[in-house]
Amino acid sequence: MRHPTRTxxxxxxVAAGATASxxxxxxxxxxxxxxxxxxxxxxxxxxxxxxxxxTLSARADVHVELASGTYxxxxxxKFTGEDSGRSGHTITWQARPGERPVLSGxxxxxxxxxxxxxxxxxxxxxxxxxxxRQLYVDGAAAPRAAITIxxxxxxxxxTGLTILNPALNYLAGLPAQNRIEVESQNSFTDRFAPVQSxxxxxxxxxxxxxxxxxxxxxTLARPFAGGTLLLENSYAFLQTGQWYLDPAAGKLYYKAxxxxxxxxxxxxxxxxxxxxxLSGTYDDPVHDIAFRGLAFEHTTWLQPGTSIGYADQQSGTxxxxxxxxxxxxxxxxxxxxxxxxxxxxxxxxxxxAVQVSAARSISFEDSTFAHLGQVALGIGNDANAHAxxxxxxxxxxxxxxxxxxxxxxxxxxxGGVRPDAHHPGNPAMTDENVTITGNLxxxxxxxxxxxxxxxxxxxxxxxxxxxxxxxxxxDGIDVGWGWGANDPxxxxxxRNRGLYNYQPVYTTPTTLKDTVVRYNLVHGxxxxxxxxxxxxxxxxxxxxxxxRNYVYDNHNTVGxxxxxxxxxxxxxxxxxxxxxxxxxxxxxxxNNTDDNTFxxxxxxxxxxxxxxxxxxxxxxxxxxxxxDGNWPPAAQDVMRDAGLPSGGVRRP
Numbered sequence: 001m002r003h004p005t006r007t008x009x010x011x012x013x014v015a016a017g018a019t020a021s022x023x024x025x026x027x028x029x030x031x032x033x034x035x036x037x038x039x040x041x042x043x044x045x046x047x048x049x050x051x052x053x054x055t056l057s058a059r060a061d062v063h064v065e066l067a068s069g070t071y072x073x074x075x076x077x078k079f080t081g082e083d084s085g086r087s088g089h090t091i092t093w094q095a096r097p098g099e100r101p102v103l104s105g106x107x108x109x110x111x112x113x114x115x116x117x118x119x120x121x122x123x124x125x126x127x128x129x130x131x132x133r134q135l136y137v138d139g140a141a142a143p144r145a146a147i148t149i150x151x152x153x154x155x156x157x158x159t160g161l162t163i164l165n166p167a168l169n170y171l172a173g174l175p176a177q178n179r180i181e182v183e184s185q186n187s188f189t190d191r192f193a194p195v196q197s198x199x200x201x202x203x204x205x206x207x208x209x210x211x212x213x214x215x216x217x218x219t220l221a222r223p224f225a226g227g228t229l230l231l232e233n234s235y236a237f238l239q240t241g242q243w244y245l246d247p248a249a250g251k252l253y254y255k256a257x258x259x260x261x262x263x264x265x266x267x268x269x270x271x272x273x274x275x276x277x278l279s280g281t282y283d284d285p286v287h288d289i290a291f292r293g294l295a296f297e298h299t300t301w302l303q304p305g306t307s308i309g310y311a312d313q314q315s316g317t318x319x320x321x322x323x324x325x326x327x328x329x330x331x332x333x334x335x336x337x338x339x340x341x342x343x344x345x346x347x348x349x350x351x352x353a354v355q356v357s358a359a360r361s362i363s364f365e366d367s368t369f370a371h372l373g374q375v376a377l378g379i380g381n382d383a384n385a386h387a388x389x390x391x392x393x394x395x396x397x398x399x400x401x402x403x404x405x406x407x408x409x410x411x412x413x414x415g416g417v418r419p420d421a422h423h424p425g426n427p428a429m430t431d432e433n434v435t436i437t438g439n440l441x442x443x444x445x446x447x448x449x450x451x452x453x454x455x456x457x458x459x460x461x462x463x464x465x466x467x468x469x470x471x472x473x474x475d476g477i478d479v480g481w482g483w484g485a486n487d488p489x490x491x492x493x494x495r496n497r498g499l500y501n502y503q504p505v506y507t508t509p510t511t512l513k514d515t516v517v518r519y520n521l522v523h524g525x526x527x528x529x530x531x532x533x534x535x536x537x538x539x540x541x542x543x544x545x546x547x548r549n550y551v552y553d554n555h556n557t558v559g560x561x562x563x564x565x566x567x568x569x570x571x572x573x574x575x576x577x578x579x580x581x582x583x584x585x586x587x588x589x590x591n592n593t594d595d596n597t598f599x600x601x602x603x604x605x606x607x608x609x610x611x612x613x614x615x616x617x618x619x620x621x622x623x624x625x626x627x628d629g630n631w632p633p634a635a636q637d638v639m640r641d642a643g644l645p646s647g648g649v650r651r652p
Contacts, residue, residue, distance in 0.1 A: 040069035085288030095293030105272030106298030186223035209309025338498030352378025415457030449473035484565015521643030533561025
């Protein structure tokens with residue numbers, strides 16, 4: 001029977017300023033619908049709409065329409081199984097037609113006054129105790145106070161740094177020394193460690209951040225390829241356009257350009273560490289919820305400034321606890337060691353501003369994820385990256401037609417890295433059927449530069465297509481995890497390193513399979529880190545297809561990169577322009593980077609570094625080097641069709 005569309009005027013009298021409207025969007029045939037319309041007045045407007053949606057969702061499709069304006073959240077919005085659509089119905093949180101609602105975790109900073117006329121430094125009052133690693137001025141991230149130093153200015157020790165350059169002796173006289181941080185941008189890691197104290201020429205660092213940043217691979221002490229070293233987060237470091245926050249005094253300082261002032265500018269200080277948390281349970285996942293036309297803005301992530309620091313390992317994973325280390329770790333564990341392998345399965349992931357786990361049939365469409373202090377959207381990450389403490393278990397998740405920009409971490413991270421991600425103890429933990437399509441991901445990973453624009457780790461059937469990914473310090477699109485160590489039979493490389501003293505050699509496949517990466521436009525990558533690739537795969541990915549992507553402007557690095565343990569991946573009909581190495585397999589006799597096929601690709605420059613023949617059996621077939629810009633018609637078709645579909649998002 002065909003039910004008429006119904007309109008319910010939901011008068012949220014308890015939510016000051018909330019309004020009701022008779023406007024109802026088109027509904028699916030046979031589904032009654034109700035509409036709740038809210039405006040950004042009253043601190044709990046959205047929470048009241050959420051409660052009302054729960055009561056109505058069993059009887060009708062529910063549309064919660066948000067009017068234009070900024071909804072300043074005092075706490076993250078949390079969705080559990082009881083917030084799901086019921087009895088075949090859905091709940092949609094969306095912008096009113098033609099309007100732009102912003103869900104913000106920040107506060108506007110006003111009341112600026114001149115603090116230091118000679119330096120043009122201004123100050124504003126903020127609540128005491130408030131801290132943030134980000135500040136946004138007129139819609140763009142402003143950098144924290146920081147200076148660059150030479151690596152020869154200091155010497156790394158087991159407890160910190162020894163100052164070798166007398167020009168830095170002033171550091172010992174600075175206040176709030178335990179808020180100063182060292183950042184080390186290396187070959188593929190971007191590491192942060194906070195100072196404990198500075199006495200004379202001795203800088204003592206907080207633990208375990210310091211030790212964890214100085215063992216393993218590409219360490220702060222011995223980066224594989226040098227890189228920038230910075231001192232950050234002191235008033236003394238302020239340069240034009242930078243800021244410094246003093247939580248104890250409740251003061252925010254900003255150094256403006258000569259003749260300018262922050263007064264009258266839109267200055268946003270993040271207060272929340274996440275905005276939206278969708279997490280059910282494995283038995284009762286949150287489901288059938290859509291988000292459309294919303295803007296998610298203004299968060300921070302504070303852990304790098306704590307004694308944990310950010311002991312970065314790769315792509316937003318870090319060591320977050322103390323582990324036994326060899327006494328001579330500064331010499332014996334700079335390219336790995338057995339005790340370092342003992343920490344590997346405890347690596348954590350950077351949490352996201354919008355978190356989705358233990359969930360199914362969730363979608364984000366036509367929304368903006370901007371000015372966020374960490375990963376923008378996290379889908380089925382490990383439990384430690386979800387505020388609800390329940391990770392993984394994301395299925396049927398769609399991310400379509402969104403914009404991700406000006407974010408401190410990745411735009412999108414799907415999947416986890418710990419054992420339950422690759423060999424789930426409960427089948428309901430499996431991340432599967434994640435579709436990421438038609439999104440613009442640009443100028444993200446601005447603070448934690450080691451992160452890719454889009455990362456999918458252990459996911460069954462991730463489809464990443466028709467996205468434009470650009471302007472990144474590191475990779476564009478990364479797939480996979482584990483370096484082949486968790487694949488059936490393990491890896492001789494990791495036997496040699498000692499990993500299997502701490503974990504089993506698995507006999508069954510991981511959850512990573514059937515990945516599709518196609519029709520993506522990837523450009524402006526590798527602006528800081530040379531290691532990695534514009535499109536990158538790690539570990540066995542049976543059924544994987546990397547097809548019809550267009551890569552250019554990757555700063556003379558690798559276009560298509562198959563890292564350790566990559567197997568069963570077919571790469572075809574891709575266009576790689578002006579790369580240093582257009583195709584690369586990180587293959588050795590011990591790491592199983594085997595059984596991959598590069599076929600029918602076009603490139604105009606760069607080396608071919610693919611291990612073919614026994615024992616690898618990687619295949620190079622029909623790839624064409626183009627000269628003088630004479631791309632054949634089929635290549636031109638790929639160059640034209642890759643990226644965002646013309647005329648908007650292409651619906652399947």
